[in-house]
Amino acid sequence: GNAIGVKFHEYIDYLKDDPDTKVIMTYLEGIKDGDSLVRVVRETVKKKPVIALKVGRSGAGARAAASHTGSLAGDDIIVDAAFRQAGIVRVSNVDELFDMAEVFSNCPLPGGNCVAILSEGGGDNSIAADNAEMYGMEVPVLSQETQEKMKPFLLQGMPAGNPIDYGGTAEENPHMITECVRVCMEDDQVDGIYITGFFGGFKDIIAPHVAELEEQTSRDLVDLVKKYKKPLFVHTSFARGDIKSLNILKKAGVPVIESSDRSSKCLGELMKFAVKQKKIAKMYMPDLEVKERPAVKAVFEKAINEKRSNLLETESRDLLEEYGVFLPEAVFVSDSGEAVKAADKxxxxxxxxxxxxxxxxxxxxxxxxxxxxxxxDVEKAFGKISENACKVTTKDRVLGALVSPMVAKGQEIIIGMIRDKQFGPVIMFGLGGIFVEVLKDVSFRVAPLAEEDIDDMINEIKGYRILTGVRGEAPKDIGAIKDILSKVSEIVIDNPEIEEIDLNPVIVHEQGASIVDSRVIIS
Known part of the structure; x- marks a missing residue:
């Protein structure tokens, strides 16, 4: 129970190759060796899904830490990010756990996240479309060719673009649903089908003889799923009833769910997993071999010998430069005279x-x-900085100052790392500056980072469009951001002494990026 003998990721590793296991379900309270879990699950999801119910969302809170990165990294935020990175399907309760397990066990994996929505009512279609967007699905407008194929099965004037409204024809003749679904299944743009409304209950709404027609429609729908290998979901208000037409679908593994929200979430997670599985299958993981760098070890030894828990900025710059991270010029000065000479130069x-x-x-x-x-200005500034510093610490602890050129304007970002007790080194990226803790527009991933992890980190922040250029601003050098993230990942894998890294702000320009301030906390 407490993973004394066998660790959790070792169970996953075993079940990965078990031919009798189609889906792995798990309930988790705590996580040990989270970095190993991410690594093992990434290999596992190439073959089968892992669905996890991890409790403790509300009890996390932000940890007390010296850096911005630490204050932004609540435990559950990191768990969420690590699960997404690994491809784990995370659920919130036991109902979702079993819903997802049933769906993943029975449904074919879609090719992407584009869904076609069909119903006999515009209201149901609108709700389904909103749910689809909320759960990460796209509802594309169907091609003109597909719409023309659809129109013979709809009342004149009914929308065929997606969502599709077969109201007025399908209630008395459910075979029209089969034909509409067939047209969608044949369209390569469509990855999955979502039927919403009152299917299975037309016999009660219209007339008893419709029951046999619904039953035949169910058989035809099952055949379409088998032929085209695309998932079909049915949301209906009659899902709980003992209705033969719905039982035919359920027996064949077609999800029939009463809740529009639950059914949409299940299809959304199925689609997300399918996309993630393809991405992970192509992913190249960086080498985990630790590279010894004597110059870096000397920096840490000096700090430890002086009983310091953080590197001086001069030392953190040495560390970054050792790994090839570009830094703006900076000169250490110990008095105002040296400061003026450095500034003149x-x-x-x-x-x-x-x-x-x-x-x-x-x-x-x-x-x-x-x-x-x-x-x-320089002479006055040195005096002011020294005076302010002596209000915080003693004069002998104020070593001097760094003089550097003013960097060109650009977009402020933050890049950081915290060594999490569950997952080890976790990298952070987001919009930066002094308000980073207020905005909290950040993303996390467990190191080491693959190129795809870095892409995901950058793309998922809300402010991503700022980096690509808005309101006449030129696009920023996203390649420079990727390079820094990759090198920070390498640094923290090589150097377990590092507890936290905080590069804030990093000014990203149209070409290149300037790390304006750096902090490194060591154990």
């Missing part, structure tokens, strides 16, 4: 930041001065 305007082992969030401590345009 770099060229104005310049920025200046405090260097102290006791000051992690420099802006909060008044330890940053920007836009310094001449030597007088």
């Amino acid at each position: 770099i060229g104005y305007p310049v920025a200046m930041k405090v260097v102290s082992p006791d000051i992690i969030h420099k802006s909060d401590a008044g330890g940053i001065q920007l836009g310094l345009r001449d030597g007088k």
Whole structure:
């Protein structure tokens, strides 16, 4: 029960190759070796789905941590991200767990996430379309060719574009449903079919003789599913009844569900899984071999010997540069005279930041001065930074400052890492700056990161379109973001001493990106 002998991911690894297991269902309270779980499940979902009910969503809360990354990484947020990354289908309750298990056991996997919706009523179609969008499905407008094939089975003027309304014909002649579904099944644009409304109850609504027609329609629908190998879902208000036409569908493995929400969610998850499975099958995972770098180890040893839990920014820059991360020029200075000389050499305007082992969030401590345009500005700024720093710590702990050029304007982002107790190193990406903890537009993935993980991290934040260019702004260099994420992933795999990394802000330009501030917390 407590995974003393066999770990959870080892059970998954065994069931992955078990020929008698079609779907793996699991209930989880805690997770150990989460990074191994992600790795094993990624291999498993190439063959079969893993459906998990993980409790503890409400008890997580944000952990107390020194960096922005830590304060944004609530336990359950990381669990959610890790499950998506691995391809695990996460459910919220036992009903969903068994719904999903039944659906995944019986339904053919779709080719994508495009659904055709059919009903005898416009209201049901509208609800289904809203649910489809909510659960990640697309409801494409069907091609003109497909619509022309559909029109003979609909009343004149009824919409055939998707959703499809067969009201007025199908209630008395359910065979029209078969023909509409057949047309959708033949369309390569359609990955799955969703029937909503009152199927199975037309005999009660119209006349008893319709029962036999509905039964034959059910047999025909089962044949279509077998022929085209596309999933068919039936949402009907009569789903709980002992009705022969619906029993024919249920016996053949066609989901018949009373709730429009539950049925839509099941189809949405089936489609998401099918898309994820294809992506994982093509995924190349980076090498996990740890690479020893003496220069990096020396940085950590110095900090540990000095009983520090964080690297100085000069040290964090050395770490990043060792892994090939581009950084703007910066010169360490210990007094105002050195600061002026450095600024003269770099060229104005310049920025200046405090260097102290006791000051992690420099802006909060008044330890940053920007836009310094001449030597007088620099001299004054150094004094101001030193004065502010001494309000936070003692004078002997204020080592000096970093002088660097003012970087060009661009879009602020944050890239970070927290070493999670369940999943190990977890990488974070999002829109950055001083308001990052308010906006919380961030994404997480467990390291090491594949290229597809990095793409997903960038694409899933709400502010993604800002990076691609809006309101006349030029697109930003997303390739530069990917490069930093990839190298941070490599850094944290190689160096287990690192507890947290915080690169905030990173200014992304039309070409390249500038890491303006970096923090590294060590164990």
